[in-house]
Amino acid sequence: MFAKKEFRLVVAGGGTGGHLFPGIAIAKAFCAKQPDTRVLFIGTEKAFEKRCVTREGFHHAVAGASGIKGLGFRKKLSAAVKLPLSILGCMIKLLRFRADAVVGVGGFSSGPVILAAWLLRRPVVLHEQNSVPGIANRLSARFAAKIFLTFPGSEAWFPSEKCSLSGNPVREExxxxxxxxxxxxxxxxxxxxxxxxxxxxxxxxxxxxxxxxxxxxxxxxxxxxxxxxxxxxxxxxxxxxxxxxxxxxxxxxxxxxxxxxxxxxxxxxxxxxxxxxxxxxxxxxxxxxxxxxxxxxxxxxxxxxxxxxxxxxxxxxxxxxxxxxxxxxxxxxxxxxxxxxxxGRPEASTVVADGILSLTKKTT
CATH class of the missing domain: 3.40.50.2000 (Glycogen Phosphorylase B;)
Known part of the structure; x- marks a missing residue:
């Protein structure tokens, strides 16, 4: 009899606690539903991000992307030049990790991971924390199968047929x-x-x-x-x-x-x-x-x-x-x-975890 396949979930994004902590809450809720799961966070180089992720027992990698909002022309050009290499690097990371699904939680580092997942035909789920979505999630929406929202009305920024109101995942503690x-x-x-x-x-x-x-x-x-x-x-x-x-x-x-x-x-x-x-x-x-x-x-x-x-x-x-x-x-x-x-929507992380499972059709 073959052993049950371990599920591999990637959480894309970070840079601030506003993106990172919902991602951690989603990952923990998913692991509670699917105990045989390994989680990889792909985000930024910030020390606090790696510290928070590893403290929860998850792995962390860097997307290698740069933000563009508020930058001058030269820095925007530099970020644009890095983007193809970042996408390629993220594709390699997803293949090595053998990712089954990717959930994007926003922040500039999520973009290359989401595009890499789409190119590799891995299911993509987005979660938007704010009433007005950030640039990364707006651009990534076309590659996502499901988009979970925190505030009523945010669906105006996305394809409405992909959207569900979940609330914003909150840490168990x-x-x-x-x-x-x-x-x-x-x-x-x-x-x-x-x-x-x-x-x-x-x-x-x-x-x-x-x-x-x-x-x-x-x-x-x-x-x-x-x-x-x-x-x-x-x-x-x-x-x-x-x-x-x-x-x-x-x-x-x-x-x-x-x-x-x-x-x-x-x-x-x-x-x-x-x-x-x-x-x-x-x-x-x-x-x-x-x-x-x-x-x-x-x-x-x-x-x-x-x-x-x-x-x-x-x-x-x-x-x-x-x-x-x-x-x-x-x-x-x-x-x-x-x-x-x-x-309040204390069940938000479970709702998003269920959405990921429904796409992959891999249940406990």
Whole structure:
């Protein structure tokens, strides 16, 4: 009797946590359904990406592609020259790995992998995290058999017959926090500006510290490596309690302790907030591609799940006043969290995993 063939899944894309973490969630959900699976991530050279992937027990390789958006003519030309070699290299990687299917999660590094998979006639699935799709997924759509979306309305950018609404996959450790004991002696604010921090959020919070101290507020603040010393000095000067960290490794623990979250409006962050039912103040990154973070944030605000402040209007005084209003009204915070929960799709990773399996017709 022949042994059952091991399934080989490739996750294409990365570069940011917003692309990478959904890919990891999809891979883990797929492995839960198809235990005899090996997973290869093909993405960028960024150290954090390789670290996150290998920590989960998956293999990592580099696509060898370069982004083009926002570059000058010479750099765009250089990226274009590299593209054929990148596609060829990705074809070799897929053949050596003996890939059965490829799921693209966005980012410039996903493009060559998707095209290589199509040339090799491997099934391709895309997942789009944002309300406005990025360039890589828009260009890759023609090569995909299925496209999974996070936000209603995003199908306008793709062939509608390929699209399904799945939500944005969230890591298992985040989904599990709602069972934790969240009783605390004082209200807790979580400030997260992304993996590198956000200078605008850091400045607004540090300007607001004298007023926030009067609230008896405790702050968990991820401020980024480059700003950590300045921010810590501001907390010490204000005599403010809190944890000022360059990066938060245990996000599930931080979410569990928080009564309210101040953050950017990246799709992964919003998926996590809605999956666990956590109210937030959202400050969209103003330079995000196609202004997608503001569109993401407005969707939550219009559904009563968050409050939005545009960065151009963000200042310490107004932020302190809003925090005081929200944190002094537990009923309003609870309503905001409940509205966020209604928007959550904690089953998203399983939906995408099922979609991949349905294409390959290889079930457990």
């Amino acid at each position: 985040i989904l599990g926090i709602e069972a934790e004991n969240q009783l605390k002696p004082s209200p807790t604010l979580l400030v997260v500006g992304g993996s590198q921090g956000a200078v605008a959020l850091n400045r607004a919070i540090t300007d607001a510290l004298p007023r926030l101290k009067a609230l008896g507020l405790y702050i968990i603040h991820q401020c980024g490596e480059s700003d950590v010393e300045r921010v810590r000095a501001c907390y010490e000067e204000a005599g403010m309690e809190g944890e000022v960290l360059p990066f938060i490794d245990n996000m599930s623990g931080a979410y569990a302790r928080a009564d309210l979250v101040l953050c950017r409006a990246g799709a992964t962050t919003l998926a996590e907030l809605t999956a666990i039912g956590k109210g937030s103040i959202l400050v969209p990154f103003p330079h995000a591609t196609d202004n997608h973070q503001e569109i993401n944030a407005r969707y939550l605000e219009e559904n009563g799940a968050a409050r939005m402040i545009l960065e151009c209007r963000l200042n310490g005084k107004d932020l302190a006043q809003l925090l005081e209003t929200l944190l002094s009204d537990p009923a309003a915070l609870s309503t905001m969290g409940g509205n966020a929960k209604k928007l």
